[in-house]
Amino acid sequence: MSALMRPVGPRPAGVYWRRRIVLLAVIAVVAVVGVTALLGRGSASAATDKAGSGGHAPLAPSPTETADTTQGPPACGPDTLAVTLTPDHRTYPAGAAPVFTVTLTNTSDASCTVDAGEASREVLIMSGEDRIWSSLDCPATENAKRMLLLPAGGRDESAVTWSRVRSEQGCTQGLPAPKPGTYTAVAKVAGVSSTASVFILK
Template sequence: MPVPTKASDPCRPQDVVVTFETDKSDYAWDDKPEIEITVVNTGEQTCTVDMGPTTMEVLIASGDDRVFSTADCAKGDKAVVKKQLRRGVPQSRTITWDRKRSWKDCRDGDVDARRPGTYVATLESDYDVGAERQVFRLN
């Protein structure tokens, strides 16, 4: 990927540091997990990162069961969240999981997934090197 020359150019993955964390490790039965994605540009030039739900996809699983993805059925304006990153100035986006199951084919999303147990959230993107998976428990 070429070095960005203007602010609207995409950031190079090697110039972006991503942190990914849940607000808690243990949630009450009615608590909704919040997951914060923070990106920082370490390059010299201001550049742009798409922090949208498809390009920075948050996946939640319980064992082998894929329970939720921010990319499921994200369309139009909701699918793009472009942020201009100045060197060293963090930009964040918080995803609140309503504890419902999602499906790639957009079928009924009102299936409750609030079974007690351990869940793992991971970040899938071009910029996720070093973004550690988050393990949390629903009670």
């Protein structure tokens, strides 16, 4: 202890005191740096554990996880759908049932969807101003819905038979039979109507 407090050597005592002060300062700096490094590692490890354990630092979702992929083709409408009705004959003898072909055509450059089921597709028969028959008055339940995906320029055809009876909404029975004469028929799908087709019953 006396040697430390009373440095001995050929040089003046002040030289030895300065060397000891510098050495102690270096030791103190190294100690501070070491403690700071240890504390920094501990904080980083704690933050990593907290984020990985589902705490208050969740990772942001990637764009693919939040992207909306539920959109599909739009519904066919007046601007994209053409409806035509064609009778299988121009004139029908007594007892012959007219058969109409309903054709749906996508006139756009992209696909669209349409319900062509019997609950959404109507064939209406008129005689002048007299409403004779509608396929919606008494529709079949097994084909009530038929969703179609029509590609650009795509077509769908379905046949509708009229058994030469009169109908009313609610499927009323016992109505008088239509008489021989000239009739018109139109088809309606998705708010789009065909032009009227004329035919004759004998």
